[in-house]
Amino acid sequence: MNNLIRYLDSIVARDPAPRSRWEVLLYPGVWALFWHRVAHRLFRSRLFFFARLINHLSRVLTAIDIHPGATIGKNFFIDHGFTVIGETAVIGDNVTIYQGVTLGGTNPTNGQPGKRHPTIEDNAIIGSGAQILGPVVVGRRARIGASAVVTENVPEGATMVGVKARSTLVAAETWAKEFMPYGTPCKEPCEPSGLARVEQLESELSRLRDQVAQLSAHRSAQEPESPGMTGT
Template sequence: MFERLVAYLDSVKARDPAPRSRWEVLTYPGVWALFYHRIAHWLFEAELFFLARLVNHWSRMVTAIDIHPGATIGKNFFIDHGFSVIGETAEIGDNVTIYQCVTLGGTNPTNGKAGKRHPTIEDEVIIGSGAQVIGPITIGRRARIGANAVVTDDVPEGATMIGLKARSTLVPAEQWIKEFIPYGTPCDDPCAPSRDCVEKLETELKMLRAEVEALRSDREPAPRSGTDD
């Protein structure tokens, strides 16, 4: 158990440059929220639903993170900061990173029917701050959900989703980056196609302006020289 704890703390430290030691990581609300969820989930599976809810309620008070006891969470899950909500039927894989104010929400909350209502997050997904992932959809392995994106459809493996309603970036899914991206928002290589497009448009705009100025010069009458008789 101690080795697993050390491995988990090291996995968090690898994704966050702020802590100087494992002891600092132990103060993170996301770490404590996961710890309490493990207890609540064990009680939930034992059908001790009221006790599971008590643990969940305590965890929410002290961490500002609400993880339903029924949610299934894999290894090395990291919530950076708080104020996130994870629903009952959410399924989260290994090495998933979620930033603050994220919702893994459900659909049809008024019909009272059970069933799969929340997202499935596959391994090594990164979800940026403020993102809303809604419904029984699947977020593919290594996908990135940008900050404040609203995702209501399945996301293919390796895709980067941005905007409201979320759309894929210009980078094809098969060219996704394999290393960790903070906040799930790429700012270097994946943005190159859009930067190239902007630079091309700026160059064309300069050429058009030069042509317009040349046409104006040709149409303007030449200045008169000499004096009148």
């Protein structure tokens, strides 16, 4: 019971929506993880059919597909559904995944089954719609932005965005918080280079406005006054 309470509290700490633990008990991600724990034990006991059966029922009920072979650590939170996690995926502790994420596999070059799905290390956050493909490693405290496509290893603390995903060069220490909702900072642009570019464009716009004002004043000074009306 204490483990369950700690798990529910870890979700409440990461999600501002629920008003109580009871609400969290209705989350599809919580039930998907529960059924996965059962299916994973059956899978490890080589009862593959029954493991798959529970996996199938869980997918129907929660819209979350977690292969029974996937290894998942403590306090894993799937916020909403439509997530797919492959057989050889390994997920660490306190990982958060938003809706529509795929931890997918790639075809081994030797044609033999093996590690073909990602490893997500502790405290990572995977944004909505992200696709992490192949036996790559997403480092501790890494943030994967929404709809990013990751096909290479992600360093610890990196923030990745885009297709193909690239680092934003923002060090994790810059945003040193235990948890950041949605994976990336919201108040400022992710990339320092992008912020510098915005400042440069604003400066150029200000100069252009000054030039337009000067030209308008000069033109007004050069125009002759209209002749006045004369009486007869």
